[in-house]
Amino acid sequence: MQIETAWVKPPLQVGGLDHLAVQAPCINIYGRMLPGITNVTDRARYYSFYPWLIWSFDKAGYHEFDDSFVERFRRADCLFCLIAQRHAAVCGGDADDHAAAMVGSDTLAAVARSLGDEGAIRLSDFSLREGATKRYFANKLGGLGQYYLGVLRELSILDGDSSSGVRYTRQVGAVIAERMDFSVDRQLFMSVVDADLVTASQLDELSSFCPCQLCSSPGEQEILSELFFVKNGFDESEALPRRRSLQLILHLAALLCANDAELSETHFRACTYAGSLPDGTPWDIPRSxxxxxxxxxxxxxxxxxxxxxxxxxxxxxxxxxxxxxxxxxxxxxxxxxxxxxxxxxxxxxxxxxxxxxxxxxxxxxxxxxxxxxxxxxxxxxxxxxxxxxxxxxxxxxxxxxxxxxxxxxxxxxxxxxxxxxxxxxxxxxxxxxxxxxxxxxxxxxxxxxxxxxxxxxxxxxxxxxxxxxxxxxxxxxxxxxxxxxxxxxxxxxxxxxxxxIAIPPAVHTRPRFNQAVRVLKDIGALERSAAGWQPSAFGKEQLELADAP
Incomplete structure (x- = not known):
């Protein structure tokens, strides 16, 4: 009888989540209530930028999904983040309006701040998967591959994967891309990506790409609002909970602002549970x-x-x-x-x-x-x-x-x-x-x-x-x-x-509320006032959709 012995490698020890399987029903519920928005899809403009970028590459003749395509894509992803960071530094005010949750910010924020008025940045110093001075992101397709691809496929905006290639869909992705293209300088953006070098003045010229400028792109704002609020060509029944949840947030925002209370995840969770506002008054909610x-x-x-x-x-x-x-x-x-x-x-x-x-x-x-x-x-x-x-x-x-x-x-x-x-x-x-x-x-x-x-x-x-x-x-x-x-x-x-082994603290689930609020801000449905965030005129129009089929 032959006997073989060998070392058995112990399993990898990781932190893990939901150690008692008690959070799963919560996650299941909020996933149904905000389909198409996840805990990592923070900015509305990525829903238009990624299809626009692939559409633009297609227009420029870059059809093959090869290493050259991927590297060009990664340079563009870096550039998008640098534009937002530069705009935040130049404009002042609340930096979150410009650069919050931009892919690569941990690496590129300091780079943009140190640029000065005459500096230049070589994009490949941060985009190369091998040999970068400081790689901006590990995933092959950057923020698209890590965060947005699943959602954009779910919404029929993109198709494909990081192995076989990613494509925009003609019925949705191309339409969104064309709407964005009306308000940005595609030629300059693509020339910077091809040159692999961007100057401070070029970043300033490309400021129309900053997420804060979405509301200055009327066609793009319109189609993204139709997407998020499930209107016109996006009116699928399984997506209706997203519309209702966004409307509920807008309705609560108006009441909280009137009461000098913060629009926060904590308040959202408590107000929806108790059906009342922070001062204890009932939350009078529309029947719809x-x-x-x-x-x-x-x-x-x-x-x-x-x-x-x-x-x-x-x-x-x-x-x-x-x-x-x-x-x-x-x-x-x-x-x-x-x-x-x-x-x-x-x-x-x-x-x-x-x-x-x-x-x-x-x-x-x-x-x-x-x-x-x-x-x-x-x-x-x-x-x-x-x-x-x-x-x-x-x-x-x-x-x-x-x-x-x-x-x-x-x-x-x-x-x-x-x-x-x-x-x-x-x-x-x-x-x-x-x-x-x-x-x-x-x-x-x-x-x-x-x-x-x-x-x-x-x-x-x-x-x-x-x-x-x-x-x-x-x-x-x-x-x-x-x-x-x-x-x-x-x-x-x-x-x-x-x-x-370790003692996990008691933690809340994250019900996509912060991402939903960021989307509402990006598309102009929420506006800043002296008392806090409140529905804009555009946001109030979305609230009127409450009784729509």
Whole structure:
């Protein structure tokens, strides 16, 4: 019998995301609500610039997708960023209007600032994939390949991939490209790309390419607004949630501005959840947008559940790591944690021996009205506190406060819930979806009105630490290890017992709100006022589409 031995390389240890699979339903929901906008598609003008660039290459006779094409493309991508950075430096004001989220900014911002009035930049010093002085971006097709290609294909603006080549579509991409071409100097732009050298004066001459100039390109502004607001040739039913969500943001922006409140992701999440403004007054929403607000409220409710569960997981791992003890099972760790003084103190505040159902009834004495989300004991503020504390200096006091805030959040969610209703309303998930993501609003409703209800709060906490904490994490990490050959364990079994690898803080998902707001600013639907951002006249016109089919 022949026996062979060999070294087995350990799996790559990575940070990973969503260690408890609790954020997935949130991500699923906001993906449906803002299709065509992602967390990395920050600027509206890239939706026109990339098809324009490939269309322009085609016009210039560059048809072959070869190394020469790719290098020319990368020089153009660099140039686009340099134009925005130069315009920001020359014009002053808010640099974000010009250069926020421009591809390559981390490298090229300082280069543009140091240019002076007589300087010049060799584009290939930053665009070359091999041999660049300081490469602006690693991806073969720069920002297109890394961020925008998937969305532009989804919107039928571009076709192809980074291997076989990227093409503009004639029915959409070419039309957008032609609209942009009316307002920019294609000849100068292409001559700079071909020369591989740009001067300060040329960057100034090319300022019409800056993203802040989109509103000065009427045809381009019009077609991009039609795209984002799902009008005319872009009126596909599956894209309508994008229109409604953008309109909802515009509607909220007007009210927040009138109340001297910031248009922020935090306010959007809280206002949609509670249906009220920061001062507690109801958010009077047009009927056409009420369903959209309700769907975003479901997202926000799932987000609150996510923060509470993540907070408990953080506190457990933090205490276990600080103790330097080693235990061999999830149950043993949970039992040990519950006996810690900080956890006992948190439980005693709410009643460790009180049943969960009684805790829900007792919440009437401390839980604010749903609309009063600025009050400290509201679940919105409790979860913000969890997120803050998990990033603060680790201590027993912080762990106590996290556990208390997490339990209060779960009690608040149960108190406001009607378990007989569909927790996700008209949002339908694919079959067996929740088998992969067991921590969700449906399972929370079942447990809070079922097995948790007669159980003591202490026992509910133990159940959460084991089933929605340690065991869930091991299940998720093993699934990622099997499917991706990557180790995302934050705590894992070893010969010496369970050992902590890292302690993930409790984090929000990012529901594409900031990207949506940036798009609205870029296309001129939001304008700056003394009190903040508010809908422009153009933005108000888009709000009037609320009752359109």
């Amino acid at each position: 947008l009420s369903t959209t607000r309700e769907r975003w409220a479901i997202y926000a409710r799932n987000e609150l559940l996510s923060l509470a569960v993540q907070g408990l997981f953080f506190a457990l791992l933090d205490a276990y790591e600080a103790s330097a003890i080693r235990l061999y099972s999830s149950a043993d760790i949970a039992d040990w944690f519950i006996e810690q003084p900080e956890v006992s103190e948190a439980l005693d505040v709410l009643g460790a021996e009180t049943t969960f159902s009684q805790c829900v009834s007792d919440s009437q004495s401390w839980l604010p009205e749903l609309t009063g989300w600025q009050k400290p004991m509201h679940e919105v503020q409790l979860t913000e506190r969890i997120a803050t504390l998990t990033r603060a200096r680790k201590s027993a006091d912080n762990r106590r406060d996290i556990v208390e805030a997490a339990l209060r959040t779960l009690i608040a969610l149960a108190s406001r819930n009607n378990s007989t209703e569909r927790q996700y309303a008209d949002l339908v998930f694919e079959e067996d979806y929740f088998g992969y993501y067991p921590i969700n609003l449906e399972s929370f409703a079942r447990h809070s009105s079922g097995n948790w209800a007669p159980s003591k709060l202490r026992d509910v906490l133990r159940w959460l630490l084991i089933n929605w904490g340690l065991e869930m994490h091991l299940r998720v990490a093993l699934r990622k290890l099997r499917g991706q050959s990557q180790s995302t364990f934050r705590i894992r079994p070893s010969d010496r017992g369970m050992e902590v």
